[in-house]
Amino acid sequence: MSIPTTHQDPVLLEMRSITKEFPGVKALSNVNLRVKVGEIHAICGENGAGKSTLMKVLSGVYPYGSYEGEIVYQSEVQQFKDIRASEHAGIVIIHQELALIPELSITENIFLGNEPVRRGVIDWAEARKRSIELLARVGLREDPDTPIKEIGVGKQQLVEIAKALNKSVKLLILDEPTAALNESDSQHLLDLILGLKGRGITSIMISHKLNEIEQIADEITIIRDGKSIETLNVKEDGVDEDRIIKGMVGRTLESRFPDHTPKIGEVFFEVKDWTVGHPQIQDRLVCKGSNFHVRRGEIVGFAGLMGAGRTELARSVFGHSYGRFISGQVYKDGKPITMRNVRQAIDAGLGYVTEDRKSLGLNLLDDIKTTTVAANLKKISRGIVVDTNKEFTVAEQYRKSLRTKTPSVEEGVSKLSGGNQQKVVLAKWMFTDPDLLILDEPTRGIDVGAKYEIYGIIQQLANQGKGVIVISSELPELLGLSDRIYTIFEGSITGVLNKDEASQESLMKLMTSNRKAA
């Protein structure tokens, strides 16, 4: 349906008193959202606050009739019955998990489901021509015939936007667009969104990165516990990060990090000359002669850009679970140890919390209690028989001490929010009682309130005399949490800075240079 544009209201979209119930939960109650034409409107809220649900209502994933309230878009009440209907009206949503097909080329992906057809046959020449135009608009210099799997996540994100532009988008919804991107890719994407704004495309952006929101948003609507709390105008209200956080958690957080006085002991874990090859590519090294050590009670940060080899280093140390081991030696308490598989690594007192919770960290079919004990079944078993009573007790204990929000430990982990899932994963590793816990992006996709709690848990672990390694793409997080930070660039450790000498600038310099400073 086409809508006359002459008599246009400055409000593009208004969602009025949206209420959406799932069996047993009210995900949204009376949520209001007003988005003006041509603005960038951010939606902030903790995980599970209802942001994604609201966007699914808007885009027709939850069809008209399954919610209460009205959607007024371009001055008309809309009744989207599915995604196609909302896309037809110019509303395009880009999900956090990208919906691209790795094996197909950029062009094929852009035109998937929307192929230009001449006499019943796909006109690839036309498609290719148009995709070159679209790629230029999003500032992506790639051959349109390149398969998606060969370009990085940042570029894939741009392809998604090109795909949206091809559908003549009027309202672009971005769900955590920069969650998986490094700093420069993020910046490029934010600039692009600003550029689209200049061309009259309205955007709704969901993000946990408050600095980005502050940087590009015109208005911010805050959602808490399924209710819309307030809408802030960034310029008029003088909004800063603390103001947003206050709205999201309903109180002011004095500090984003809990107070912590480190009690650092002697060096107990050391890795020397660690070299690892790429699992598939013969001559490529992912870790080159790395040396590092961890002291008892110390929180050590690993800083590096995406693809620098942080995860590869951690996983290869953790029982050779990544890549081809070439050389290197691990010392624990001064004695050399070898860990050829994950089992041996766990037995040697290591734990590793993966960066990708859903595909590597959790069995989403499991419930909380089976997940909690999954890495240390031995401890609750007699012989080969699992004691399910002990399992329940242990899970219950961690649910209480980590304050996991769930009706019961028999709930499936797939039903939990990101922050609570992460708590369950942490519980799993705490139950193995490791001496050294490696946390890979421990707060990715987690809201501010839960982050604070997770920082607290990390510090507690350090206080118990354990060593903790934190890998993170967010420098403020590393600076706030770590006692010492290693920087990694292209598989090599390029430097190490103590808490007091580290700053975003000094870290960034070491993260982007291949000159060895250590």
Add this chain to the structure above:
Amino acid sequence: MNALKKLFGGNTRQFGMIFALVALVIFFQIFTSGRTLTPGNVINLFNGNSYILILAIGMVLVIIAGHIDLSVGSVAAFVGISVALAIRDWHLPWYAAVLFGLLLGVLIGAWQGFWTAYVGIPAFIVTLAGMLLFRGFNQFVGKSNTVPVPEDFQYLGSGYLPEIGPKTGYNNLTLLLGLLAVAYVIFSELRGRRTAQALGADVPEAWVMVTKLVLINAAILYATYLFATGRPGTSFPIPGLILAVLVLIYGFISAKTVIGRHIYAVGGNRHAAELSGVQSKKVNFMVMMNMSVLAGLAGMIFVGRSTASGPFDGVGWELDAIAAVFIGGAAVTGGVGTVIGSIVGGLVMAVLNNGLQLLGVGADLTQIIKGLVLLAAVAFDVYNKTQGKKSIIGMMMKNFGRTSEAAPDETTSTKEVISKEA
């Protein structure tokens, strides 16, 4: 309705299938004018399907781990002919022959497990090759002949519990087994309830438990009665006994042991399992090996029942076993399924087969109906999942007039169902 919901609030799929099974039995009992639930027919049903059910036990573990095994029919046939030949040519006594058969199963399983787990070839391919390979071996070593087995070996496939003790008019051992089963059911329910209470978990009200126990025990006692009053010389069949023991052992292994947990973990998310210290290769190897051992056992029971091993034994068994597992609620993607569910799924197919036969329905129509049942069972499951895992009772209530899930007065009842499921 509320009472039913409380009674069967637990595991949706399993109860759905048990419902279907009971309904099916009652249906056939009525339409065959009582010829379904006669001692002779029930004994027959067990004898004729025990080997498929044994395969289903192994198959469900394979499927939970995320694989499939197409070779079981051929493996069963190869083990069967080898054992028959060993008895005939090497004069092995029956027990040595059984051991020999199981050992052969171990070797075959190790072969398939090696390719699947350590080389990383999909089990579909490995076992498709195995299907050809072991069928060929069967006909090669047996020269495509039928090889008879002696009477003591036949006992394995067609024997019954002996008559001992005083003359009661019933088979005493069968009665004893039935009573033991009743005692076990009551004991384990009470113990489970007590520990749940001690841990502070929710327990259903007393009347719910009592009704449940009465229903289950009534079913057990009725089955006992049927088995104990058969034609003289028959009673609870030996294959049934072997099956019961295997169900208990494998049910326990899959639900309560470390290796059981690991199988579910590998099937649910292999990478996550590996990063939690599960040695997924070992798990895959064991699961594939176990399947071949059980296939060997099933083959031997079949040979015992049919008194000889032939070149076309076990053709199509893999499909029956796989169907049983999927009807019993397992997921094609792995990580989901139960031993008991698969047995119920297998029994649904068996009862269907048997009932249609009694009704005089031809083999053509029987196959059509079985195909539709398989499709319907899995479709029901898929539908359930997309509907946010409503319970079967929720489904039934929906059919009783009320429609949309969003209706406000419905919310509370749906909530209860969900919380029961959790």
